[in-house]
Amino acid sequence: MKHQLLLAAAATACAAFEWENVHIGGGGGFVPGILFHPNAEGVAYARTDIGGLYRWNSDDSWTPLTDNLAFHHNWNRWGIDAVAVDPSDPDVVLAAFGMYTNSWDPNNGAIGRSEDRGETWTFSELPFKVGGNMPGRGMGERLAVDPINSNIVYFGARSGNGLWKSADGGATFEHVTAFPNPGTFIPDPQDQSGYNSDIHGLAFVTFDTTSAPLDGATSRIFVGTADSTAESVYVSEDAGATWSPVASQPIGFLPHKAKLSPEERVLYLTYSDGTGPYDGSDGAVYRYDMATGSWTDITPVSGGDHFFGFGGLALDAQNPGTLVVAALNSWWPDAQLWRSTDSGASWTPIWQWGNYPEMDLRYNISAPKAPWIQTSFLDGVTEKLGWMIESLEINPFDSDHWLYGTGLTIYGGHDLTNWDDADETINIQSLADGIEEFAILSLASAPGGSELLIATYDNSGFTFASADDLDAPPQSTWTNPRFDGSVSVDYAGNDVNRVVQVGNVRGQEQLAVSSDGGFTWGMSPAADTDAAGGTVAYSADGDVILWSTEAVGVRRSQNGGALSSVSSLPARAAIASDKRDNDVFYAGAGGTFYVSTDGGATFVPGGALEGVSQVRYIAAHPAEAGDVWVSTNAGVFHSVDFGETFELAGDITNAFRIALGRGKGEAWNVYAFGIGPAGPKLYGSANGGATWHDVQGEIGFGAIDANALAGSGNHPGLVYVGTNGRGVFWAEGVVGPKC
Known part of the structure; x- marks a missing residue:
C-alpha cells in the first residue's frame, strides 16, 4: 500500500504529505446531476451538492475533479x-x-470552465450567488452549451436573477434582459x-438540435422556470433574441427536466408540485411535439x-421513443421508476404489488463495491431503490448502461434492456466507487485500538481496524443503533476498546457505546430522548460519559446511570477527557478554560488563556496525563499541568480543530487547522508547537472551521482530515519544512 511505502521513506528522509481518500x-450523499457527453463515448460527469464534481471512468469508478x-x-x-x-x-x-444563496454562504457563485475534462479550471465570477446545496438543486441542467456554436453558453440563475448568456465560451456572462420570467416559486416565504x-x-436550458441555424447559432432554445401559477416553459425561435411561453402548455406544476428526442422532434418533460429534492406529492410527465405544437x-x-x-428523466439515444422516468418522492414502500418503449x-x-x-x-x-450499503440500507427493508431521484441517464452509446443518483449513492447497471422482457430482471448495483461525499462530524484514532473511528452525518459512522484497511470499504455502518447522523465519537484512553458516540436527532435516544473498539454497538442505558447533538467525551477508564449537548x-452519566446536568459548565461548552487520569475532564466556553478532578461532576476555572474569547476545541495527549492542547481565536495554547497554566504555542x-498523533520515535505531533505562516491551512508541529509547518499543500479541505481532525494513535506521521462533503482524507509524512 502507498502508506507503507511512505512510512519506509519517512524513516530516512523528508516525505511530503500526499493526500488521498479513506x-x-x-458515495454517501445526494447526487443531483449526471451527464453523459452526447457525441463522445466514455465521457460522463456527476455533480454533487457538497462534494464537487466527478468524472466517470470505464471501470465504473469516478475521479474527483474539484x-x-x-x-x-x-x-x-x-x-x-x-x-x-x-x-x-x-x-x-x-x-x-x-453552495448557498442565503447568508450561510458569503460568496458569489462562478461558472467554471475546463478544457481538459476537469483537470484544471478557469472561472467567470458571477455577480450573484449559486445554490448547489439549495432546494431545487436536482432540477436542470441549468447550464448548456450551444451544440453548433461553442462560444454560446446559457445559465439559468436562482434568486430572481434570470437568464445569463456567454458569447465567449463561458469567459464572461451578461444578463439576458429579454427573458421575461425569472421564476416566482418560493417554498416558504416566511422562512427567516x-x-x-x-x-x-x-430550472433548465435545452437546445433544439433539430432547429435551423441562425447566424451560426441554434435558433430554438427552451428554458424552464420555477413558476407554478403561469406558463413555466419558454422558447426562443431566434437564437435567444426574443422569448415567449410555449403555447398550450400545462400550468400548475414546476418543470424539473426537459430532454430532447431529435428523431421524434419531441421534448419530454417531468413536473412536480415542489422543486425537490425532498418534496413532491403530485406531478406529471408530458410529451411536447414540436412539429404539431401539441402537448x-x-x-x-x-x-x-x-x-x-416526477424528477429523473432519461432517453435512450439508440432507440428513439424509449425512456425512463422516476418518482419524486415515493418514500414507501420504495421509490418507483417506469420504462416506456413507445x-x-x-x-x-x-x-408492482403482488399478493399484498x-x-x-x-x-x-x-x-459489492460498498458492502455497508448492502448491510445497512438494502438488507431487510423494502426501500431499496433509493430516494430523491432527480439524476437519471442512459448512456447514449450503450442502451444497457444506465445510472441514477439518489440521496445515498449512484445506482445503475449494464443490462437495462432486460426490463423489456417479462421473463428477465435487471441487475442494479451501487456504482459510486470513488465518490466520497460524506459529511464528517468527528474522528478519533485510539492508540493500540481501532485505527480510525468516523462519525458521519446521514450515514451513522464507520470503523477501520488498521491503516491497512483504509482502501477497503467497510462491511457495515455503525448499527444497533444506527443513528441518522453520528456527530461525535470518543474512546477511553486506558481501555481503548470502549468507545462512545452520540447522534443528532432530538426526541430519540442518541447515546451508544461499544466494548470492541467501535465494531458493534448497544444503546447506552443512560440514553434519553432529550439529549442530542453536540460533543461527547469518555473518561480514561470508560466509566463516565460527559456530553455537551x-x-x-x-x-453526565456514571456507570450507565441516568444523565444529570453539570451546572458548573455553560451550555455547548467544548469538552474533553484526560486520556490517562480517569478523574480529570477539561472544558472551555467563551474565553474560560475549566477543569474537573471529580470525574466531570463539577468544574472550576483553570489557567488563564491570554487574549482568548473563544475556546474552540480541546485535545488531551493520548499518552501523558495532564498534557492538554486548546485551539482558540488567539491561537494554540498548551498546558502540561492539567490546565493550571498555559503557554501560547x-x-x-x-x-x-486541533489533534495529536504519533510522530518520530516516542514523540507526538500536533496538528491544527488555523491561520499561520502560509495562511489558513492545516499545520503540523513536531516540536511541541514551537514551530508549525504547512502539511496541507495544494489540496482543498473546504472551510477549515468545519473540518474534523485526528492524528493516528498508531502510525508515525499519519493524519486524518474529515471534510464537509468529501469524506475523510489521509496522508503521512515528516512534519517539517517542505522538501
Missing part, C-alpha cells in the same frame, strides 16, 4: 448547481459553482433563514397510486 465507498478548488476562502466551490459539456468538444466541461424563502429561479400527458400512474411528483403511450414499472404486502420486482439490487446543556494566530 475508501468508505458508495479537490484543489475548495480552500478556506472559497469552500463553496464544492457545491455544483449545474454541469454542461460542449457537444462539439469532448474535452470541455463547464459547471456552476456555489433564507433557505426556503428564496426564489428558485430557472400529451403521458404520466405513467394515476389514482391512489399517484402521490408524488414514447410514453404505455409504461412498465420496475416493481408482497412486491413483484423486475430487478435485483446489490452493493446541542440543546439541553452539559450532561507558536505563531498560529487563529486556531480551530
